Amino acid sequence: MSSEYNAFITDASIESDGEGVLSGATVAVKDNISTKDVRTTCGSAMLASYEPPYDATVVRRVLDAGATIVGKANMDEFGMGGTTETSAFEPTENPRAPGHVAGGSSGGSAAAVAAGVADLALGTDTGGSIRNPAAFCGVVGLKPTYGLVSRYGLIAYANSLEQIGPIAPTVESTARLLDVIAGPDDHDGTTRTADLDGSYVDTLDGDVSGTTIGVLKNLTDGSDERVQTRFGAAIEALEAQGASIVEIELESVEHALAAYYVIAMSEASSNLARFDGVRYGVSGGYDGDWNEAFADGRNDGFGEEVKRRILLGTYALSAGYHDKYYKKAQDARAWVKSDFAEAFTQADVLASPTMPVLAPKIGENLDDPLALYQIDANTVPVNLANVPAISVPIGEADGRPVGLQLIAPAFGEGRLFRTASALE
Amino acid sequence: MTTETVNADDVRHVAELARIDLEDAEIELFEAQFADILEYFDSLDEVPAVDADEELVNVMRSDVPQESLPQSAALKNAPETDDDYFKGPRVS
Numbered sequence: 001m002s003s004e005y006n007a008f009i010t011d012a013s014i015e016s017d018g019e020g021v022l023s024g025a026t027v028a029v030k031d032n033i034s035t036k037d038v039r040t041t042c043g044s045a046m047l048a049s050y051e052p053p054y055d056a057t058v059v060r061r062v063l064d065a066g067a068t069i070v071g072k073a074n075m076d077e078f079g080m081g082g083t084t085e086t087s088a089f090e091p092t093e094n095p096r097a098p099g100h101v102a103g104g105s106s107g108g109s110a111a112a113v114a115a116g117v118a119d120l121a122l123g124t125d126t127g128g129s130i131r132n133p134a135a136f137c138g139v140v141g142l143k144p145t146y147g148l149v150s151r152y153g154l155i156a157y158a159n160s161l162e163q164i165g166p167i168a169p170t171v172e173s174t175a176r177l178l179d180v181i182a183g184p185d186d187h188d189g190t191t192r193t194a195d196l197d198g199s200y201v202d203t204l205d206g207d208v209s210g211t212t213i214g215v216l217k218n219l220t221d222g223s224d225e226r227v228q229t230r231f232g233a234a235i236e237a238l239e240a241q242g243a244s245i246v247e248i249e250l251e252s253v254e255h256a257l258a259a260y261y262v263i264a265m266s267e268a269s270s271n272l273a274r275f276d277g278v279r280y281g282v283s284g285g286y287d288g289d290w291n292e293a294f295a296d297g298r299n300d301g302f303g304e305e306v307k308r309r310i311l312l313g314t315y316a317l318s319a320g321y322h323d324k325y326y327k328k329a330q331d332a333r334a335w336v337k338s339d340f341a342e343a344f345t346q347a348d349v350l351a352s353p354t355m356p357v358l359a360p361k362i363g364e365n366l367d368d369p370l371a372l373y374q375i376d377a378n379t380v381p382v383n384l385a386n387v388p389a390i391s392v393p394i395g396e397a398d399g400r401p402v403g404l405q406l407i408a409p410a411f412g413e414g415r416l417f418r419t420a421s422a423l424e
Numbered sequence: 425m426t427t428e429t430v431n432a433d434d435v436r437h438v439a440e441l442a443r444i445d446l447e448d449a450e451i452e453l454f455e456a457q458f459a460d461i462l463e464y465f466d467s468l469d470e471v472p473a474v475d476a477d478e479e480l481v482n483v484m485r486s487d488v489p490q491e492s493l494p495q496s497a498a499l500k501n502a503p504e505t506d507d508d509y510f511k512g513p514r515v516s
Contacts, residue, residue, distance in 0.1 A: 053497035189483040258465050269442060276443075278512045283503035286513050293513035295445035307444055308454060311435065312461060314442040328468035334476035370460050 005093040005102070007112040008071035012038050016063040021176055023066030028118035030109050031072040032079060033164065034153035035059055042155050043075040043087040043105075046281045046301030056153020057188070058122055058164050058181045065180045070118050074108030077303045078272065079124060079157045081105050082132050082375050083360065086305040091362050096138045097400040100359040103133030109167050110137040119168075120177050124154060126162040127260050128354075128379025131391035134167055135354035135403025138393045140174045140420070141167040143379075145410045146386035147192050149178075150185035158267035161260070161383040171392065171420045175200035178413065194411045203414040204421040209242030211419060213406075214347030217249045219378045223356040226397035231353045234394040234404050234423060241422050246347055252332065252339040253381045259332035260380035261373055262316050262325045268306075269313030275301065308369060333384045340385040344409045349419050352378050354391040354403035382407055390416045392423050430458045 003011060009031050029035060032042045034052035036059075041047045055063075063069070076086040084092040084107025092107040094100045095115035102111040106123030110133035113121050123130040125143035134141025142165045149164045156162070166177035179199045184191045215235060220228060239245050277283040277297030284297030302310070316325035343350055357375055365372050382389040387410050391403040404423065408415040435454045439446045446454070495508055504511040 050501050053493055053500060186485070189485075255467060255471050258467050259471075261461075262465055262468070273443075276512075277503060278510050279498075280501035281503075284513065286504075286511075288513065289516050290513040291443060292445070294443045295440075298443055299445040299447075302444065304450070304453075307439075307446065307450065308457065310442050310444065311438045311454065312458065315434075315438045315458075315462075316465075318438065318441065325465055325468065328471050330476075331474045332468060332471045334474040335471060337476075338474065369457055370464060373461075 003071065004117055005095050005111045005115055006074055006090050007092055007108045007115060007117060009041055009043065009074050009089045009108070010039050010072040012069055012071050014038060014063065014069035016066055016068060018064035018066050020065035022062060022180060025067045025119045026070045027062050027067045028071050028073045028109050028112035028121040029059060029069050030075055030106050030121070030123050032075060032124060032155045033059060033122060034155065035069065035072065038072065040072060040155070041089070043077045043089060044301065044303065044306065045088040046275055048088070050280050052153070054153065057150035057185045059153065061181050062122070071112060073106065073112055073121060076105035076107070077306050078268070079105040079126055079129055080268070080305045080309050082128065082372060083365070084108065084133070085362065085366060086303055088303055093362065094137055094359055097359050099361055100400060101136065101362050103136035103359060105129040106167065107133045110134050110139055110141065113137070113139045113167050113169055120173060121167040122164055122181070123167050124162055124164050125383065126158050126264060127383050128376050130165045130167060131354050131379050131389060131403065131405060132376070134391040136359040136401060138401030139167055139169055140171055140390065140392055141165065142174055142178060142390045142413070142416065143382060143388060144178065144182065144413060145194070145388045147190050148182050148194055148388070148411065148413070150188040150191050152185055152187035156271045158264040159271065160267060161264060171417055171424055172201060172204055174390070175204060175417045194413070196414060200413060200417055203417040205418060206421040208238055208419055208422045211349065212244045212246060212347045213238060213419070214246050214248040214343055214350045216253070216350050216352040217247050218253050219352035222377060223353045224358060226358060227353045227356065227402055230394050230397055230402040231404060235351065238419070238422060248343050248346060248350065250339045250343060252335040255332045256336050256381040256384055257374065257377050259329040259336070260376070260384055262329035263333065265309045265313030266317050266326050267313070269310045269317065272306070272310055277301070305369070336381050336384045337386070340387060349415055350407040352405050354378060354405040358397060358400040358402070378405060386410060388413050388416060390420050392420045394423060430455060430462060
């Protein structure tokens, strides 16, 4: 292992000549975010020696704000996993629960913050990949509204779902990092301006009196009892501070996990077609014709989980199955979106346990892919609905951190920070 | 509606479409796993057709030439190059 808890795939020291709110701060950057001339592997053997020719927009923004980038953080290969065990560079260990996984796919980013080897971190969240490791490692992590943060320079896995977002020790430092990275970018046509007065840091008054919090019953009931106990105590604490609590049932979320995996795998099968070993990546040599060479290089470069998802995505999009899987998944996505819109007529923010389970032991779930997919049940609906969500630490159970997830309507990050700050 | 059985030939066919030359052991592993995963995906059959009311706008920009990546930077990560070009495998 190359670094403490194997949080980093590559140690770095990218200094900045900028000055700003991040001056003096160290930042870990997930290894699917491009850093100019510093290798960016996506946790894959395919890109083991790939050095991007340009910086991602978020990298430019943190450097311009005065930060120093200290490492490229470990991750599940191409973001495909929830434990950082599919990394081609060995798993990341959980600094707050040794012997257990750090979560994923941004496991290195959350572990770096939890261990104090970086003050702040950037992760990416396609179906929970920021919130999951934040919860397991006892730190704060936010998945922004789709379109709030530029994806330029992010090596794509599932474009319609993923966002780059902040991971930090406190709600305040999470808000400060979001202030730096949020905002429109000419290089990403999906970005837009949030309707926000002032900064996200300004929203942290911890005042929840008059706030209605909708507890998502389906997601809470499906969680481990130890998680439910911690979650119940946190909700009571919010109620004691003046929040009103209502229970909300969303029928559509029962189908969110299947819809998420069909959509993510389908997008992955198309996105990862770019890895042909000609412009970058593992070459399949020059003996056979191009189909044979590509198929050789891709077999050598991709790990098992990545192959599984590319194949299932290819299957879901193939003739005869497109309507059964992909089209139905899009229907489910629209249903989840309208269910959330309806829920936000009854509550200002929604709440659930971030993860339905406590962090598993390293190696515990490796050979059962479906069981691993199911730990994403509480986080994926948020990505399908394009809305923002934050995970905040709410103590421990059996020596392992537990996180609470708060969800707001699109561009309602301010509400998330305000409510989350009441939990600290 | 139930999932048709996934057999080794189906896995092989999809792997060929995706240009991944799987080992036999992986084909066998995926055959079993895909059956479970696709059965799980069958729950989507219960999803009603939803009238998606998307408010989408095109984001356009004018087509103005700008500085682009230098050729040397674009070629830097290529496993093989030939003068100023990427070198690819033969087409047929």
